[in-house]
Structure formats: structure tokens, C-alpha cells
Amino acid sequence: MSHHKSHSGLGDVPEPSPSSGEGASTRTEVVLDASRARLLLNARTRTQLAPFLGKSLSVQEIANRTGAKANTVLRRVQRFMQAGLLEVAETTPRRGKAIRKYRSVADVFFVPFEASEAADLEAALAEREAAVSRLLRRSVVRARSEAIGAWGTRIYRDERGQVQVQMAVQPDADVAPLDPGGPAVLSAWRDGLSLDYADAKALQRELVSLLERYERKQGAQRYVLHLGLAPVAPEDA
Secondary structure (H helix, E strand, O other): OOOOOOOOOOOOOOOOOOOOOOOOOOOEEEOOOHHHHHHHHOHHHHHHHHHHOOOOEEHHHHHHHHOOOHHHHHHHHHHHHHHOOEEEEEEEOOOOOOEEEEEEOOOEEEOOHHHOOOOOHHHHHHHHHHHHHHHHHHHHHHHHHHHHOOOEEEEEEOOOOOEEEEEEEEOOEEOOOOOOOOOOOOOOOOOOOOOOHHHHHHHHHHHHHHHHHHHOOOOOOOOOOOOOOOOOOHHHO
């Protein structure tokens, strides 16, 4: 299986800016137009635009990389050109039709909240995470179903006195997530962590460091991962 790594731009962990080797300067554009902002904030269209971000590629090169038909890629390119998000970066003459390579009009796009259609910042975050959240849930269910079949929910108080809500296939035992033969799947939520600020910051640093370490690997299987941590406000407790 070929390796595929996808960055949807959903994370809050900064990634080093890749060097495209096609110019030293970085072009940045603040997008205030609603129609252009919509294309950039939509997960599907952003994924289609992503290969051209900071790189010059032809329609056929994108088709070869993604497996999409060249005519499909061309229609997307034309749409992005009309929206002012793509431009012709270079043209190579040849017998017949010249080969055009396209590139995003900026290497960095910034879409302020006011340019989005979200009602508030919470709604904006929900919209930004919606597609990858669905992907995570669907992938977890598929992997678990293939490994253990149907399951239920076991609710009980553990030896520490904390209420647990765990996946189980029978009333008296949880599914062992670290079973050596089981799938590499995890969907864990904890809404009752009690930490001092220093411990919360230490956990944040460890999670970011762990994520960065595994992002550097180039394995054969694509995975979707979500890490989250935030202080709970008194009114939400």
C-alpha cells in the first residue's frame, strides 16, 4: 500500500513551513472575499487546492498523484482560477498544446473570522473540524467492527471511585484496547482530569512532542488522529 499523508490544516500545532525551492520569498494574502473564503474553509475544496499551495504543478501531475481524471482536475483548476486562488506559474511550449503549470496566488492564506459564514468562533471551530471528526468516528467504528464485531457500552465506577464509560462486548469486561493483535485504534475522552496549571502545560508539551515524533515517520498506512486538551469553565462543569 502506498503511503499517503494528508494535512488538512485543522491542527493548532504549528508545522515547519516546507521549502518548495521555487523562490525565496513567501507570498501571504488575507482573504476577505466571502466566496474565496468559502473555498478555503471547505475541507473538500481545500484538499483539492492543497497540492498547488506553494508548488507549481500541471493538471496531469496532479492527476497522476491523486488518481483523479485529468478532466476532473482541469475543472477544479478552472474553478480556482476563476476564484482568483490559482494562477499560471509557467508555460512550457511543445508540439500541440503547451503544458501549463499552476500555483496558488499566495503561499499563505489567512481567512479572518469575519470573512467566514460561521455564527461565532465555536461554530467556526466546529465547521473546521467536522469532516475530520466524521472520518475519525467512521474509521474507529470500522476497525473495531472488523476486529470484535458488535459491542456495547459498560458504565461503572472503578477502584479509584471514578465513573467509567467503556466499550465492552459483555457486562463484566471492557475491550482491551492494547491487545497486541487488535487494531491500532483509540477514541478516549476524559472530562474529569484535575490538574494544576503546571501539570496541564507539561501534558500539553508531552502531547505535542509525541505527535511531532510520530509525524516524522513514513509508514504504509494512513491514520487519522485527534488530540485535545482544554480547561473546563465553571459554567460547563
